[in-house]
Amino acid sequence: MTTHALATLKPPKQLKRVLAAHRVRVCLGIVTIRQALLSVGAVDAISPIVAALSESGYDVDAEVGGAFRQLDAEQVAGLTVDQQLALKAAIRVLVLYVACDSVTESAVAAAAPAAAAASMASAGEDMSEAYCEQLLLPVLDVAPRLEALYEFFCTPPVAKIPVLGEALSVLRGSSIAQHFVLARGKLALAVSDSICHNLEFGASKVWTVIAEQIVVVSLLQMLDKCMPVMARLGLVVQRDEGDPTSLMTVKSKDGRTLRPDGVLRDITGRVMLAKWEDNAGQLLVAINDLHMKNAAWTPLYYGDIAYLPCFAAAGMYLQFFAIPRGGVLTQQPHAISPVLDLSCAEERAHAVVMTIKFYQLLQAQRKLYPAYVLRAGTDLIARHPRGLFERAL
Structure with missing residues (x-):
């Protein structure tokens, strides 16, 4: 499997099962970055990414945390464009399925639409609607003062x-x-x-x-x-x-x-x-x-x-x-x-x-905004349905 194909993968069932079965262990930080990435599958494609992260000074044996989930794949030295896409896809998987540090379940759920949009955009789909939805969050109940x-x-x-x-x-x-x-x-x-x-x-x-x-x-x-x-x-x-x-x-x-x-x-x-x-x-x-x-x-x-x-x-x-x-x-x-x-x-x-x-x-x-607007300088005319009267304003 190529790294480009990997970038379009949905979160793998294997990783879902592992994290679901060991949610407490994950929250305690048992899963490392290396383990989580390799759990995504396609070891041949992921291994060079893990190596590049390590060579860049990133501690791949550290537990998964908020800092890793915010990692900018484009700043990792030595990665090709396809490998950057694959790394982004892997990070998105972790955003969706790893709950640890101060990240709550509700926060993870809120991040899901943006992660999905970015993942499909990597595959060439136009996700303008999803991006727009995210840009307007949080929704304003009232306009600012x-x-x-x-x-x-x-x-x-x-x-x-x-x-x-x-x-x-x-x-x-x-x-x-x-x-x-x-x-x-x-x-x-x-x-x-x-x-x-x-x-x-x-x-x-x-x-x-x-x-x-x-x-x-x-x-x-x-x-x-x-x-x-x-x-x-x-x-x-x-x-x-x-x-x-x-x-x-x-x-x-x-x-x-x-x-x-x-x-x-x-x-x-x-x-x-x-x-x-x-x-x-x-x-x-x-x-x-x-x-x-x-x-x-x-x-x-x-x-x-x-x-x-x-x-x-x-x-x-x-x-x-x-x-x-x-x-x-x-x-x-x-x-x-x-x-x-x-x-x-x-x-x-x-x-x-x-x-x-x-x-x-x-x-x-x-x-x-007003439900009805009168045109300035224009007569507003009301006529009786049977022609009994006509009123103009």
């Missing part, structure tokens, strides 16, 4: 973010790289585009629109597509094109447009979930537009949300904000991220982390 959003946005997901090899190579050596994992599939492709797609910046606002679309908006939409059908938000993108179908007032009293440059709506295309503003090169102007192009706070637009998630972009710069709930006078945007330089791959990787958090925030607020 406004004061806690900055820390929330700057904290990477617990699970690693899938990415193609090209993007992983670009990030190699940076601190953010540890939060990404080599994978395949549509989500990994979208993440890679966000990080290393070639962007151009110029004097026109169109370059800002292209950059934000590639780095943030497209990834938001892909995350939504990877969710189970009933859990999707829809994420219909609308940009200000001067058409008469806006859900917000077209002009203010002084003639200034109140249409946001971009809006994310729910699957019906009516409820506003988030918005953003663009500028060719002045981020402060885009931030000011977040405030100025905002209708008076009303449940007709915003439901019961405590704040409206948004971002501002100008040239190569992008920053996430939240507009707090207010009254007739709208509140100033509250910064929930640092300013990101999209000309830098490492900062674009941070933008990926924050985009995932942005989507997680939208999911947390989904029950608070």
Whole structure:
């Protein structure tokens, strides 16, 4: 059996039986790393891996513990790519079936979906849905408080973010790289585009629109597509094109447009979930537009949300904000991220982390958005089924 074939194996029945029969002994640390690896089967394939671990200074005769289960196979010197895959598969088996140290049965069970996704990804399957599910854990019952959003946005997901090899190579050596994992599939492709797609910046606002679309908006939409059908938000993108179908007032009293440059709506295309503003090169102007192009706070637009998630972009710069709930006078945007330089791959990787958090925030607020929205400047007409009366609002 080849090491590549080994990487696609399901946990062997032999190891399951051994560990089930000697669960107490395992918890006491009787099973060593060498014994556990060789129990996986295919000794000819595993033996070189055990030897490589030993030569790398790893104590293969030590008991299985949490440190081994977190071992990064790609950092083990002397292993081929196939051997790395096999080692990862073996570690996954131990994650699923060895309970020792501080790892509880519930924690092992929680790790199972991620381990399964990584194992099948090694076999070439697109596990984008499983990766997406893990990235959004823990599920937020309620959205974080406004004061806690900055820390929330700057904290990477617990699970690693899938990415193609090209993007992983670009990030190699940076601190953010540890939060990404080599994978395949549509989500990994979208993440890679966000990080290393070639962007151009110029004097026109169109370059800002292209950059934000590639780095943030497209990834938001892909995350939504990877969710189970009933859990999707829809994420219909609308940009200000001067058409008469806006859900917000077209002009203010002084003639200034109140249409946001971009809006994310729910699957019906009516409820506003988030918005953003663009500028060719002045981020402060885009931030000011977040405030100025905002209708008076009303449940007709915003439901019961405590704040409206948004971002501002100008040239190569992008920053996430939240507009707090207010009254007739709208509140100033509250910064929930640092300013990101999209000309830098490492900062674009941070933008990926924050985009995932942005989507997680939208999911947390989904029950608070208004159930019905009235279009500004449009008559809502109700007619009696037999034509006895007609009412317009």
